[in-house]
Amino acid sequence: MEKLTIIGAGGHAQQIASAAELIACWGVIEFVDDAFTKERKIHNWSVVSTISDYIDSAEDGSKFIVGIGDNTTRVELQLKLTGRNLTPVTVIHPSAVVNPYSTIGQGSFISTQAVISMNAAIGDVCIVNSGAVVGHDSTLMDGVHISTNVALGGGVTVGQNSLLGLSVAVGPGLSIGANVIAGIGAAVVRDVPDGATVKGVPARE
Numbered sequence: 518m519e520k521l522t523i524i525g526a527g528g529h530a531q532q533i534a535s536a537a538e539l540i541a542c543w544g545v546i547e548f549v550d551d552a553f554t555k556e557r558k559i560h561n562w563s564v565v566s567t568i569s570d571y572i573d574s575a576e577d578g579s580k581f582i583v584g585i586g587d588n589t590t591r592v593e594l595q596l597k598l599t600g601r602n603l604t605p606v607t608v609i610h611p612s613a614v615v616n617p618y619s620t621i622g623q624g625s626f627i628s629t630q631a632v633i634s635m636n637a638a639i640g641d642v643c644i645v646n647s648g649a650v651v652g653h654d655s656t657l658m659d660g661v662h663i664s665t666n667v668a669l670g671g672g673v674t675v676g677q678n679s680l681l682g683l684s685v686a687v688g689p690g691l692s693i694g695a696n697v698i699a700g701i702g703a704a705v706v707r708d709v710p711d712g713a714t715v716k717g718v719p720a721r722e
C-alpha cells in the first residue's frame with residue numbers, strides 16, 4: 518500500500534490523517550511540517566521532515582495532500598508540489614455524503630458528515646468542513662474553504678480562495694466572488710463582489 522504525505526501537522530492536518538486512516542487504503546500516513554526539528558509522533562502518525570526537505574527529496578508521483586487551513590498558502594503549496602511532479606490526492610471522510618453525480622477536484626478534503634449534493638462541482642484544493650452542506654448544482658472554485666456547518670442553497674457559486682466562516686448560510690442561486698471572507702454566522706442574501714468581507718444577518722460589507 519502507498520504512502521500519503523500530509524503537508525502540515527496542525528489540527529486540520531490531523532483531521533485529514535484520521536479520515537485517511539479510516540479509508541484504510543494507505544500503508545503509511547505521515548506529516549511534513551516546517552516546525553520539524555526531529556522525528557516525533559502525533560497519535561499514529563510521524564512528523565518526518567520539513568516541507569522543503571520533502572519537496573527536495575520526494576520521488577516523482579509521490580502522493581500528498583496539503584493540510585493547511587489558510588487558502589492562499591494551501592493553493593500555493595499544491596501548485597509548487599504538482600510542479601515538482603508530485604501527485605495531489607482527495608480525501609473524503611467516510612461519514613460524508615457525496616452524490617455520485619457531483620465532482621471533487623484534486624487535493625480537496627471533505628470532512629465528517631459534509632454533504633455534497635447533486636451536480637455540485639468542488640474545485641481543487643478546497644475544504645468542505647464538518648457538517649457543511651453544498652447544495653445541488655453549486656460550484657466551488659479552487660482553494661475555497663467552506664467551514665463547519667455552512668449551508669449553501671442550490672446553484673450557488675463561490676469564487677477562488679474564498680472563506681465562508683462557521684455556520685454561514687447562502688441563499689440559492691447567489692454568486693460569491695473570489696477572495697471573499699464571510700464572517701461567522703453571516704446570512705448571505707445578495708451576490709458578493711470579489712475581495713469583499715461580509716458579516717451579519719443579512720450580510721453586509
Ligand SMILES: CC(C)(COP(=O)(O)OP(=O)(O)OC[C@H]1O[C@@H](n2cnc3c(N)ncnc32)[C@H](O)[C@@H]1OP(=O)(O)O)[C@@H](O)C(=O)NCCC(=O)NCCS
Binds near residue numbers: 665681699702714716
Ligand atoms: C468577520 C471577521 C472576518 C471579522 O474579523 P476582524 O476584521 O478581525 O473583526 P474584529 O474581530 O476586529 O471585529 C470588528 C467588529 O466586527 C464584529 N464582528 C466580528 N465578527 C463578526 C461576525 N461574524 N458577525 C458580526 N459581527 C462581527 C465585532 O464584534 C466587532 O464589532 P465592534 O467594532 O462593534 O466591537 C471574523 O470575525 C470572522 O467571522 N471570521 C471567520 C472565522 C471562521 O469562521 N473561520 C473558519 C474556522 S474553521
